[in-house]
Amino acid sequence: MFFQSIETLIAKAQQGNKRAWIKLVKQHESQVYNYCLRMLSNPDDAMDLMQEVFISVFKSLPSFRGESSFNTWVFQIVHRRSVEYYRRRKHFQSLDEVPELTCERSELESNQLVQVEHQQLKTMLNNLPWEQRLVVELKFFQHCTFEEIADQLDISTNTAKSRLYSALGKLKVHLEAVDG
């Protein structure tokens, strides 16, 4: 087993090396899947979106020049694809109107405590409009600065801030409602 740096893997994948590509996917799939799961709240949708994301990354791989880190570049694609996925799905159902779904096959069921925590997080995220959910995800789960958020979502820094503050305000209302 030889260790290969990410740059080597990218270069090999760009030349069409399938094994290098699969290694790259394995290195990033967990991060991408968990992002999709938090954003969409449904394991099946998260899997679909993750697959779309990696197909997109593979197609765009020849254009990757290493100007930003591979991870940042991948997540820019993830954001674009997730927005498209959300818009597509919105034609069929509104997230706010649909009751919480429980997936029988979910991995979460293996651990009751984790499931409860994830359920709380899911409810909190579902309580937010899509744009605010994206900002919360980038700020608290991807630990991005406001400049990075603005850059990734193609919005101004002030818009990113106002979306985050609105999301925090909504959480206050939600917590007050939960506490009674």
Next chain:
Amino acid sequence: MANLDSLFEQWLEGNVLSDTQLQQLENDPEYHALMSQAQVWQQHSREYKTVPVPIWDRQSTISQLTPRRVFSAAGTWVVVASVLVCSLVFLVMPKQPVSELLDQVAKQTQLLDSQQKQIDQLQKIITAQNELQQQHMYQLTKEAISTGRVERQEDLNSLLSYIKTQRAQDQAYLRIQLNDLAEQVQEQPMAAIAKN
């Protein structure tokens, strides 16, 4: 207020604030509330247990290679072959005058150009063939559809004529039966006919 906003932003970005600055933020009811809510999210982020990715087909993310790659590989081989030939020219005939060598290099370059042109022509031919094939496929599909339509029409016509024949036969049979009945009624004496 602007100062508090900047402090809150710094705190959100993970910068360490002094006790006085933190006190300033906590003393303001609005920012105190925002900080508490941000802390809820931060706690969720810290305690988030990564969900393992279900088993999936990673190979499905690899799309088909485009025909362009084949040509770029061919182009690479042409370049490699030309370099080899040029190297051989320099190694095998080192005593030749520079002008002759330059001529040969020029010839090689011409050869390379002509090969590149051939490759381009081949690419054009393949593209044209693909288009032709697509047109043929389109024609074939159209023909298959129209043949199917004609066959269905013929089937329906034969079914209709069969139904018509059957109906005519049924009507003729009923007519005969009615005639028989009429004859029987006429032949019976009036006393045998029921009176209501």
